Amino acid sequence: MSDGSAKPELTGTEPVAQESEIPHDSARLHVTGRADYVDDMPEPAGTLHAAIGLATIARGRIAAMDLDAVAAAPGVVAVLTAKDIPGANTASAMGKGVHPLLAEGRVDYHGQPLFLVVAEERMAARRAARLGRIDYAPEPPVLDIAAARTAGAAPIAAGLTVRRGDVAAALESSPRRLSGRMSVGGQEHFYIEGQIALALPREDDELLVYSATQDPGEVQSVVAHMLNLPANAVAVSVRRMGGAFGGKESQPAIFAALAALAADRLKRPVKLRPDRDDDMTITGKRHDFTVDYEIGFTDEGRITGLDATLYARAGHSEDLTRGVADRAVLHVDNAYFYPAARAESRCLFTNTVSNTAFRGYGGPQGIAAAERWIEDIAYTLGMDPLEVRRRNFYGEGARGVTHYHQPVRDNILARVVDELERTSDYQRRRAKVIAFNRGTAGPIRRGIALVPVKFGISYSAKFMNQGAALLSVYRDGSVHISHAGTEMGQGIHTKILQIAASEFGLPLSRVRVTATATDRVPNTVPTSGSLGTDLNGMAVVDAARKIKARLADLVAPGLPTEEIGFEAGEVLTPEGRVGFADLVERAFKSRVSLSATGYYRTPHIHWDRAAGRGSPYLYFTYGASCSEVAVDTLTGEYRVLRTDILQDVGHSINRDIDLGQIEGGFMQGLGWSTTEELWWDGSGRLATHAPSTYKIPLASDRPAVLNIGIAEWSENAAPTVMRSKAVGEPPVMLALSVPGALAMAAASLADYAFPPKLDLPATPERVLAECARQRQMAQRAPGVRAAE
């Protein structure tokens, strides 16, 4: 296993139960309020509480910081600034670029942390944090993509350019071509549990940090660098997070490092839990993008060439922008073959929060743009967008290679789309929608769209494609697992338990996963990219098989391990059945090691970023969704009437967990593409910094009818754990059928003669603006049957 060439067949690794039987491993704790998050852990005696003082301008020099009133406030124990940081003053993910933990001399976004207050009580710290008197020499901030393009500053990270063929020539010789621009908004993660860290000083300058993080290794590294400590002096632990979605990949390091700074300085436990508004103000979000494109196509709707430039708002530091923008470039194909293509990313500096990972990681933005030009083509040619989509699906041979030169070998999209078209009754309903729109005298219009999604699985940063586990069998036969993956609600621990239980033939109750901890499994990569189970599940299999081999060797030396069965709590040896626990005890007495590390690295992937060529993905997942909406063309308000989804998850390890990921991902994508709007005022202050102003979907925003199916027949062609496929991110993009349907409803006002230009998020305001644009064009164009 650890040679990187995983066996294609994992015989005997069927999950203990396949159907709807295995709930989330913490479900009982969740529902009774007994699941402990970091803020729920008993605070050690003497715990102090920290709060962060925030910048109130978006850009400028700090002329002076007068913190006397802060220090003098009731209950305050210490006030710390950048000067108090003994090592590296950086929160930057993987050491990239400049991202000060506390501002040094200048401010680059409104809400940037300036200083840390430590007090006996949380409210005392928060009150004191507002008493700083800062003199700024303000400079005009660069706040958005348009301004950044005008300003023309150097990119914050190198862009990626991917090419195939002669795009200029292809466009030149295209029967048809058009160009456009699309804006795709960012998104606040809105994990319900906010950022938090609790740092405990230990003897000999060691630190233990409880952090709500997807990446304990990164937190450990940032804390150690910040304190000039070796990594072996810092332990980071996370049992679970109350949601993360990418927002706890690089961002938790800020809070963990500041708590650690205070704990180290004061030699007392320090907890830092920012208020929700501060959390939303300080932390990065999904990148908003503007995509400029030119597309060539035939009269039959076949794409001949694409030239696209993707501008990403990075914010004030690089963070994970490069990878996000790379994935956007690698997903501007979505499911479509471009005979000639050039796609390029530009990572723009702005005086706003440093944007970061968010479920989909650039994929949603790239795919949203792809669907925009599909719509352009369809409306220009008067075709059903689904037909245009189909005509451009990847095919065989030369038509089966992406713009970054990876062959699409496992393509099952046509089957997925055909099946969904049938089960959603798309054709009949589309005809009904068109008839309704033709026949109505009222303000309500309808729209329907069926959108496919292809999503690449693996990190393009090759080194990150690794998983690790520590598996221990105790003398009573119970099994304990630590692995590098973190639990944020996605159910990774449940799947890991199933994998381990299946390997050992044990009931789930005999296996336990506890906190992810850097002192048990070192050098973790973040749990992200939908890869948690792919990477760490394989590592657990590797560890389990090592121990199984030792046990097999004990009962049947020389016999291949595969011939020793592990099932129903027993081991099938040549001499007969032995209880697992009995054999384990025998192994212990025979001085056989009962713990093992497991390791996995993804095979078959390679990526040459400089050349923009390679096969960065081990495999693709496929899905499709069909949504129907009703739009009030007087106000732009809308409802999603029905959504049908079919998603490929390979051979599912836990069907209910996968269904939960699909539904939850779809709804999160629905929020991103409809009501979730980030709004900064003219001074660069984020005005949507709380749920009162930032609107994620509610239960009542769920489509009135939501049918979710898994492509049960799919099995991963790539050698993954139990032939499963990653499921975390792809469903986010399934939501794109909703703006597609909204756009159709608006386009009906001009009899579908003009491509809609609905930017995201498609708030009621944007939908109404598009309705107005369509009405205007209908009035100007003779022959178009205008709506009243």
Add this chain to the structure above:
Amino acid sequence: MATRTRLSFLLNEARADLETVPTDGTLLEFLRLTRRSTGTKEGCGEGDCGACTVLVGRLRTGRVSYEPVNACIRPLASVDGCHVVTIEHLGGARGTHPLQEAMVGCHGSQCGFCTPGMVMALEANRLADAPVDTETALQGNLCRCTGYGPILRAARTVGEAPMAEDPLVRANARTAARLAEMADGADLELSGPGGTSWLPASIDSFAATLAARPEARIVAGATDFALNLTKRLEVPPALIFTGRVAGFDRIEARDGRLHIGPGVTFAQAMPVLDAHLPQLSALWRRIGGPQVRHAGTLVGNIANGSPIGDGPPVWIALGARLILRHGTERRALAVEDYFIDYGRQDRKPGEFIEELVVPLPENTVLLAAHKVSKRFDEDISAVLGAFHLRREGDVVAEARIAFGGMAGIPKRAAHVEAALTGRPWDEATLHAALPEFARDFTPMDDMRASAEYRLTVARNLLVRVWLASRGVDTDLRELAHV
């Protein structure tokens, strides 16, 4: 009646008696920080996510009636004499409640952080006299993981469990007896490190206390006020609560008018409003979620002077009046005159709104109110238009049209009204009236909407009213499922 200085309530099984109650103390902080009862979560600290939902039970006609409450914005002082129930207690002696079992069985939790609040909101709906559909019951609860489907299924599954076996139902009589024992009808004066909270028990006592301490901040449902504590971090020196005053929660129809006391919550008023003003039913169901509607009061929604409160435009359109009282003095004031300018209201120190009086319209009146917001439910209006058109034959005899979100105060559309009044209710009149909006309003750009959108939508809401009056279907929510 004697004054009591100790706060007493039931917390799950045990009685809590507190000699010191800070004016900035919330129920959530008490639970999580003082009692280290951490099952109740904090998500936002402003009553918008519902993660901190608990049940607060009050003695009503001999039994305990439970409401869902956002503990994060619930002043601790306000739970005197109540039964506070948290997630840890829900299962009773059996350990887990059928709702909790259903949530496990239906995979209703992923990260689990919203889950305790979800369970409590669902339980509140189960216990309600008139349970609503689950989507409505969860208007005040955000989940970022599940997409809600599994939670809705859990609610449906548990619907079959007999209520008689619910631990809170089984214990109701016993709990009622314990609360009855605590109900002393006394005025409360609670002191804390930064200030004092008064909770008078009678109207006269309230009036006298406030007149004597005009600096005291009046607290009703606290859904807006509490943000001063959790977000502005204030420690108010003096608070006076309406919640304990006998008679403040009175709502009745009398002489063709609705008389609404200052303690009447949206939840309490809705059945009465529905009976007398059925045209507005949908509107009330879009104010906050159940937690907010059970706490927020109709009068508080006026009194705080917000330009985006959802009630004031409606009351202005209906020609409602306020009775203001200072000590024993009273005066009447039209609701529209209460709002002087942004942040300024016609209420003197020591004065309070004793009653909202709403004239009920005749049958010939076309009454409508439309709220437009980014998200359909639990959102603050970008624009809210209220229309009251009295027609004589085909002619608009009187028009009262008021908008929220269009100015620094809730404001009438005087020019639009003038363009309609005395004219036939027809398309020509409509088109003549539409340009008048630009004379009435200069709305602003903010995170909720642009000025242009607000103005367009205001016009189009009048179009919607017109179309609806001609029988054209304009209601998105009425659409049949496909």
